Amino acid sequence: MTARFAPGDPVRVRPGAKPGHVRTPDYLKGKAGEVERVLGAFPNPEDLAYGLSGKPERVLYKVGFSQRSLWPDYEGPAEEQLYADVFEHWLEPGGEV
Amino acid sequence: MSHDHDHETNFGSATSPLAARVRAMEALLIEKGLVTEAEIQDNVAYMDSRSPVNGARLVARAWADEGFRARLLSDGKAAAIELGIDAVASPELVVVENTPDVHNLIVCTLCSCYPRNVLGRPPDWYKSFEYRSRAVREPRAVMREFGFEPPGDTRVAVHDSTADVRYMVLPIRPPGTGGLDESELADLVTRDCLIGVDVPRAPSAAQA
Structure with missing residues (x-):
């Protein structure tokens, strides 16, 4: 497993829609976050959903996002985070979070 | 039939x-x-x-045994198997620990991913559109509706289990439970505590 990103790396979730089964929720599309943890490599669910092998496996990351960057009216302190599990092909290198 | x-x-x-x-x-x-x-x-x-009794056993053991707590946090699935819970064929289990600084809440916005090997079947509300959409954007309001509010200086961390990992919360051991054995401790840990919409409380008789 070769992970492109490491814990602490700034990343951005790719914007845009992909038809069919995806595991990247819309509310994170285009949002900047930071890699919290590399979770391992898993068969790609976007292929598994259609009876394919899911190979090659894709690296999955736990990515932290500032809640206020997701929801402008967020109730809670500025340092609160939401974490979601995002596959590598949905991530690109990010600038400042 | x-x-x-x-x-x-x-x-x-x-x-x-x-x-x-x-x-x-x-x-x-x-x-x-x-x-x-x-x-x-x-x-x-x-x-x-399968039921939340499994998750409660993991928590009680972690409270009673520091070495097990470390193993539970580093590899939840292996720790579950160590306690005899059938988790060999289950997805990876990541256990997130509540501390005085952070309170964790679990949701799956995309469907209803849930650590079934340690919690059994999810409750209806966990699968509802309302919980799934609101837990990510207003977790404090959702917890208040469950009758729980984290202390003011505790951060809330929401975990959206969108893929191949399942999440469970390791709550804080309530004060005043020093005299309880592992099985009595497990009785304090409800399903809702393991999802993060509530926290365990000491039985009133055990409170200082």
Whole structure:
């Protein structure tokens, strides 16, 4: 497993829609976050959903996002985070979070 | 065909369109020889055999045994297997620890991913659109509706289990429980505490 990103790396979730089964929720599309943890490599669910092998496996990351960057009216302190599990092909290198 | 086990879902009565569709699919799968009635019933029984008691045992052991706590946090699945919980074929389990600084809340916005090997079947509210959409954007309001509010200086961390990992919360051991044994400790840990919409409380008799 070769992970492109490491814990602490700034990343951005790719914007845009992909038809069919995806595991990247819309509310994170285009949002900047930071890699919290590399979770391992898993068969790609976007292929598994259609009876394919899911190979090659894709690296999955736990990515932290500032809640206020997701929801402008967020109730809670500025340092609160939401974490979601995002596959590598949905991530690109990010600038400042 | 008998199919009288107690569905906890709200999808309707045994005569609802969805129930009728499920029965038709079952009948077809059996007719085509892909599964047997006994296999279906065995699987239903297996699903019903898993419950939050498993998660509560993990928490109580972690509270009582520092070494186990470290193993639970570094590899939840291995720790579950160590306690004899059937998790070999289950997805990865990541256990997130509540501390005075952070309170964790679990949700799956995309569907209803849930650590079934340690918590059993998810409650209806966990699968509802309302919980799934609100837990990510207003977690504090959601917890208040469950009757719980984290202390003011505790950060809330929401975990949206969008992929191949399942999450469980390791709550803080309540003060005043020093005299309780592991099984009494496990009794304090409810399903809601393991999802993060509540926290364990000491039984009133044990409180200082």
